[in-house]
Amino acid sequence: MDDHARANPANTGAGGGDAVVFRVRNVSKIYTMGEVEVRALNDVSLELYNGELLVLLGASGSGKSTLLNILGGLDLPTSGHVTFRDQDLTAATEQQLTRYRRDAVGFVFQFYNLIPSLTALENVQLVTDVAVKPMPASEALAMVGLTERVGHFPAQLSGGEQQRVAIARAIAKRPDVLLCDEPTGALDFTTGKMVLDVIDRVNRELGTTTAIITHNAAIAAMADRVIRMSSGQVVETRRNEVKSAPEDLSW
Numbered sequence: 001m002d003d004h005a006r007a008n009p010a011n012t013g014a015g016g017g018d019a020v021v022f023r024v025r026n027v028s029k030i031y032t033m034g035e036v037e038v039r040a041l042n043d044v045s046l047e048l049y050n051g052e053l054l055v056l057l058g059a060s061g062s063g064k065s066t067l068l069n070i071l072g073g074l075d076l077p078t079s080g081h082v083t084f085r086d087q088d089l090t091a092a093t094e095q096q097l098t099r100y101r102r103d104a105v106g107f108v109f110q111f112y113n114l115i116p117s118l119t120a121l122e123n124v125q126l127v128t129d130v131a132v133k134p135m136p137a138s139e140a141l142a143m144v145g146l147t148e149r150v151g152h153f154p155a156q157l158s159g160g161e162q163q164r165v166a167i168a169r170a171i172a173k174r175p176d177v178l179l180c181d182e183p184t185g186a187l188d189f190t191t192g193k194m195v196l197d198v199i200d201r202v203n204r205e206l207g208t209t210t211a212i213i214t215h216n217a218a219i220a221a222m223a224d225r226v227i228r229m230s231s232g233q234v235v236e237t238r239r240n241e242v243k244s245a246p247e248d249l250s251w
């Protein structure tokens with residue numbers, strides 16, 4: 001075990017009777033394409049716990065993004081139930097889902113989706129201008145180590161820096177949950193680890209419940225818990241007794 005490995009205390013994640021943030025019960029998602037049915041999720045049940053860092057592993061097509069989009073209120077299951085704290089997302093109106101997404105959820109995607117004509121600071125301000133309890137945009141950018149780059153446009157930033165702006169944008173509204181879909185998918189090894197380190201720091205310092213999707217099994221070592229999916233089903237749930245610091249991961 002390396003020097004930076006951290007004991008995963010029993011009072012985080014699934015260990016110690018922590019509050020359940022998401023409860024997913026018997027969720028299936030079927031896409032109908034003409035005659036063909038694709039069962040993207042097949043009877044998935046799981047929980048996410050307050051403050052934990054969860055890594056969702058699985059091969060391409062295993063249903064990871066479908067699940068994350070449902071957790072984030074971007075999509076609805078075909079059957080089954082999803083609750084966020086005491087709110088039933090599967091019974092919510094479109095208006096309630098919009099408010100849920102706006103107030104409670106921070107999204108980070110593989111491609112950063114920044115607005116090219118706005119600076120890093122302005123991209124983050126787009127969110128802080130409408131959020132209920134935001135931190136200053138400059139503070140969010142400081143948290144991801146980009147104080148020196150606030151006036152840069154996306155084209156003047158490296159891929160890793162653009163992803164850190166996207167993370168700053170996601171956390172500036174102080175979301176309850178941070179949902180990251182392949183946040184390092186477009187980045188090289190070193191830059192990817194830097195981005196994971198930022199996500200890890202947000203999880204620890206702000207206590208934001210965090211889910212990271214990846215097909216890279218090495219990333220699982222930084223999680224409190226790991227859920228592995230295959231063919232639309234959860235095939236393994238495990239808890240890391242010891243977490244690795246992102247800088248110590250290798251792949």
Ligand SMILES: Nc1ncnc2c1ncn2[C@@H]1O[C@H](COP(=O)(O)OP(=O)(O)OP(=O)(O)O)[C@@H](O)[C@H]1O
Binds near residue numbers: 033040
């Ligand atoms: N909008 C859609 N319409 C039809 N089928 C879809 C749609 N979205 C996803 N699917 C199918 O559902 C299955 C699960 O897709 P999903 O995107 O959740 O996988 P994933 O685990 O995120 O894969 P990847 O690692 O490649 O992103 C796949 O077979 C996919 O083709």
Ligand SMILES: [Mg+2]
Binds near residue numbers: 064066
């Ligand atoms: Mg995906």
